[in-house]
Amino acid sequence: MNIQYKLYNSAFKHIDGTSLPVEDKLNLRVLKGEKFAFQIALTSEESILLSLGSHNHIGYKGLKKRVRIDLEKRENTDLKGYFLGYVLDDDSKTLITDPILKKEYLYNEAGKPTMIWVEGRVDKEYCGDNLNITINLLSQEGYDTEIKEQVINLDIAVVDKILPELKESDFHLDLWQHLSSWARMYEVEFWSDDHFKIIENYTAELASLGEKVITVVASDFSWEGQGCFQVEENCSNLFEHNIIGVKKDIKGKIQCDFTALERYLEICFKYGMKNEIDIFGLLASWQRTDFGNPLKDYDDYIRISFFSEESRTHGYIDNKKDLGEYIRQVFEFFNEKNLMDRVRVISDMPKNPESFKKWSKFLKDSAEMDLLIKTALHEDSFTDRLDGISDVSLSLPLLLKSKNILKDIEEKIKGKLTWYVCWFPDKLNHFISSPLMESRLTGWYSYYMGLNGFLRWDYALWTSKPFENVSYKYPRWKAGDMFFVYPGKDMKPIRSIRWENLRFGIQDQEIMKMAEKKIGRERIETLMMEVLGDKKDMKATEEFTVDMNYSVDYNKYMVIKDKLVEIIKRR
Numbered sequence: 001m002n003i004q005y006k007l008y009n010s011a012f013k014h015i016d017g018t019s020l021p022v023e024d025k026l027n028l029r030v031l032k033g034e035k036f037a038f039q040i041a042l043t044s045e046e047s048i049l050l051s052l053g054s055h056n057h058i059g060y061k062g063l064k065k066r067v068r069i070d071l072e073k074r075e076n077t078d079l080k081g082y083f084l085g086y087v088l089d090d091d092s093k094t095l096i097t098d099p100i101l102k103k104e105y106l107y108n109e110a111g112k113p114t115m116i117w118v119e120g121r122v123d124k125e126y127c128g129d130n131l132n133i134t135i136n137l138l139s140q141e142g143y144d145t146e147i148k149e150q151v152i153n154l155d156i157a158v159v160d161k162i163l164p165e166l167k168e169s170d171f172h173l174d175l176w177q178h179l180s181s182w183a184r185m186y187e188v189e190f191w192s193d194d195h196f197k198i199i200e201n202y203t204a205e206l207a208s209l210g211e212k213v214i215t216v217v218a219s220d221f222s223w224e225g226q227g228c229f230q231v232e233e234n235c236s237n238l239f240e241h242n243i244i245g246v247k248k249d250i251k252g253k254i255q256c257d258f259t260a261l262e263r264y265l266e267i268c269f270k271y272g273m274k275n276e277i278d279i280f281g282l283l284a285s286w287q288r289t290d291f292g293n294p295l296k297d298y299d300d301y302i303r304i305s306f307f308s309e310e311s312r313t314h315g316y317i318d319n320k321k322d323l324g325e326y327i328r329q330v331f332e333f334f335n336e337k338n339l340m341d342r343v344r345v346i347s348d349m350p351k352n353p354e355s356f357k358k359w360s361k362f363l364k365d366s367a368e369m370d371l372l373i374k375t376a377l378h379e380d381s382f383t384d385r386l387d388g389i390s391d392v393s394l395s396l397p398l399l400l401k402s403k404n405i406l407k408d409i410e411e412k413i414k415g416k417l418t419w420y421v422c423w424f425p426d427k428l429n430h431f432i433s434s435p436l437m438e439s440r441l442t443g444w445y446s447y448y449m450g451l452n453g454f455l456r457w458d459y460a461l462w463t464s465k466p467f468e469n470v471s472y473k474y475p476r477w478k479a480g481d482m483f484f485v486y487p488g489k490d491m492k493p494i495r496s497i498r499w500e501n502l503r504f505g506i507q508d509q510e511i512m513k514m515a516e517k518k519i520g521r522e523r524i525e526t527l528m529m530e531v532l533g534d535k536k537d538m539k540a541t542e543e544f545t546v547d548m549n550y551s552v553d554y555n556k557y558m559v560i561k562d563k564l565v566e567i568i569k570r571r
Contacts, residue, residue, distance in 0.1 A: 037119040048067055067138065118133075133152075173506065304317040432470065437554055448532050
């Protein structure tokens with residue numbers, strides 16, 4: 001069989017129908033404990049069954065030509081291969097690699113490349129300064145014995161330094177969790193055993209990147225379903241429900257059930273997500289007038305559904321008195337659990353500082369305690385009015401507008417200062433169409449700007465058929481804006497190459513911190529300027545756009561990474 005292969009780095013994206021570029025000269029160099037990846041493009045003159053692993057698979061076409069890709073195992077290494085899938089971009093024509101599939105076999109198409117993602121990690125106990133990876137391409141037809149057609153050999157340099165696990169990192173990764181979306185995708189009952197099985201699977205993967213922030217949706221429809229009720233094309237239900245059960249007893253008194261919340265917190269704590277608990281939906285909630293507000297005497301749009309034991313009907317809290325009582329019970333729960341030092345009441349993109357101040361006061365008065373307030377900001381009217389705010393995340397455009405006052409903002413808030421992107425801007429984002437290096441640059445840019453970490457509104461919020469159509473609300477949103485991982489049939493996430501490159505960037509940031517202890521931050525920033533550009537030249541051009549002159553050349557970043565590794569190696 002005429003099987004051809006080419007090797008590419010982890011930041012390569014293949015667009016279906018395009019010719020493969022010249023293969024990369026892979027120069028992989030890793031610390032012990034550092035995850036790495038590269039890609040293989042396999043092509044054949046005829047359609048054949050490709051399989052990964054040790055099992056001798058057979059396809060529906062029977063015992064016709066087959067090729068098995070066998071990764072030879074090495075002691076103290078974790079090495080595995082996956083086929084990459086393709087998804088349609090917003091133009092409904094362009095297919096781009098993104099999901100890391102769990103399929104063990106598939107038919108390739110004659111003359112077209114099949115992309116394979118190979119990832120691994122060198123164990124902390126590994127002895128030696130080099131790891132040789134051997135990948136055998138074994139062909140078989142009918143009942144014949146396999147024949148070794150090709151051998152792919154790749155050497156990985158191993159540095160005798162240990163990269164700390166990301167769960168130990170102080171990088172503040174803050175990706176929001178949409179639990180209701182997960183239940184709907186798998187068609188399971190909210191807060192059932194099956195739902196919590198799904199929650200645990202997705203929490204485990206999220207925590208593997210060092211996430212330590214818990215999203216608690218404490219009202220109904222906090223983001224008003226992202227306006228999904230206005231969208232007919234690729235119609236998708238994006239509404240989030242309150243994880244706290246609320247009822248009115250026979251006497252009409254508000255009673256809260258925290259059973260589901262307690263179970264969720266236990267899962268998060270189990271995987272190390274326990275540094276921060278963000279409460280959504282109680283402060284400066286989105287105010288879409290066409291979705292309405294049940295409250296008759298309060299102008300913040302807060303929706304709390306309850307079940308009346310007397311009438312056996314569902315309703316919504318419609319007055320400040322009952323809302324205040326609900327708020328009091330919520331924070332009493334966290335106080336009794338000794339968790340208040342971790343709790344933040346978060347407001348997503350508030351617009352009016354005066355209203356924000358008024359609503360914050362009502363919230364604190366109702367809770368009968370002081371509360372830590374966190375905001376994701378895009379309005380520059382807030383940057384000089386941060387009294388009472390403990391943690392801030394700035395949109396990338398607002399960050400660039402505020403780059404000269406970041407130290408002042410840090411001093412005012414005392415807590416975490418991070419940055420975020422969402423449906424805007426086009427630069428440094430994580431869309432299907434974005435250069436894959438931009439996912440990796442999340443960690444680089446966070447370090448370069450001296451920020452505590454990164455926030456994004458998504459981790460796993462899906463359209464109704466995410467493998468068939470990931471485009472939603474285009475052109476305002478771009479494909480991939482809503483999720484980093486896909487829903488697997490096994491109730492577990494299917495990772496994407498965007499997700500893994502985000503991981504690699506956070507690892508890179510840890511290497512920067514290790515090097516900083518040797519030579520100081522200033523010298524590292526000078527190195528980074530070569531690829532990220534001069535900070536003074538970065539600017540917000542319009543409300544949702546930025547002007548930044550950074551490279552997306554993988555090799556240029558690896559040159560700098562190698563320099564940092566050399567610094568770390570010094571005794």
